[in-house]
Amino acid sequence: DIQMTQSPSSLSASMGDRVTLTCRASQDISNYLAWFQQKPGKAPKSLIYAASSLQSGVPSKFSGSGSGTDFTLTISSLQPEDFATYYCQQYNSYPITFGQGTRLEIK
Amino acid sequence: QVQLVESGGGVVQPGRSLRLSCAASGFTFSSYGMHWVRQAPGKGLEWVAVISYDGSNEYYRDSVKDRFTISRDNSKNTLYLQMNSPRPEDTAVYYCAKDAFHTPADRAIEIDYWGQGILVTVSS
Numbered sequence: 001d002i003q004m005t006q007s008p009s010s011l012s013a014s015m016g017d018r019v020t021l022t023c024r025a026s027q028d029i030s031n032y033l034a035w036f037q038q039k040p041g042k043a044p045k046s047l048i049y050a051a052s053s054l055q056s057g058v059p060s061k062f063s064g065s066g067s068g069t070d071f072t073l074t075i076s077s078l079q080p081e082d083f084a085t086y087y088c089q090q091y092n093s094y095p096i097t098f099g100q101g102t103r104l105e106i107k
Numbered sequence: 108q109v110q111l112v113e114s115g116g117g118v119v120q121p122g123r124s125l126r127l128s129c130a131a132s133g134f135t136f137s138s139y140g141m142h143w144v145r146q147a148p149g150k151g152l153e154w155v156a157v158i159s160y161d162g163s164n165e166y167y168r169d170s171v172k173d174r175f176t177i178s179r180d181n182s183k184n185t186l187y188l189q190m191n192s193p194r195p196e197d198t199a200v201y202y203c204a205k206d207a208f209h210t211p212a213d214r215a216i217e218i219d220y221w222g223q224g225i226l227v228t229v230s231s
């Protein structure tokens with residue numbers, strides 16, 4: 001199985017900050033990488049697919065990059081609604097696997 | 108708009124059976140692969156299984172293989188997860204989720220929509 005490792009596990013940031021979250025795959029997954037946002041008690045929301053493409057309706061403050069094994073999610077100008085847990089997911093091969101998540105908290 | 112509504116959750120004893128359902132609307136259900144993803148209390152997301160748009164292909168994570176079965180009824184726009192011999196470690200919120208586009212290819216693609224989730228508790 002492909003292991004997905006996210007860093008950091010948690011991150012404190014202030015309103016208006018720009019943050020970058022990292023996701024590393026244990027083997028080459030090309031660009032078959034998605035990012036999801038999840039708020040407490042809610043279903044995940046799809047943000048990015050194919051490493052850098054925004055899902056419909058997702059604001060451009062979210063951006064993704066990377067290919068192969070190393071990927072990043074950048075969120076600019078943090079607002080209260082952005083504080084949540086973010087998961088990366090590889091869909092290069094089955095079983096699909098998720099990272100352990102990065103919890104983004106307000107400083 | 109796309110809606111995915113799970114049902115059938117609750118408390119089940121270890122070794123018994125439970126069937127989850129996911130009622131889909133707002134899109135052509137028979138054209139899209141569908142997934143089950145779960146989340147144990149306080150833990151991260153864990154993919155469980157996928158079924159192709161026409162039901163011809165299924166894939167599972169190893170820990171549920173031979174115990175869980177994913178299926179679909181395209182005439183009823185409904186996805187199912189039959190959980191046989193559940194274990195306490197299967198306790199989780201179960202989400203159904205939809206592939207982002209139709210593909211006849213036998214490979215994984217991205218997810219775009221998720222249901223609200225349903226809690227399954229395996230306990231005696």
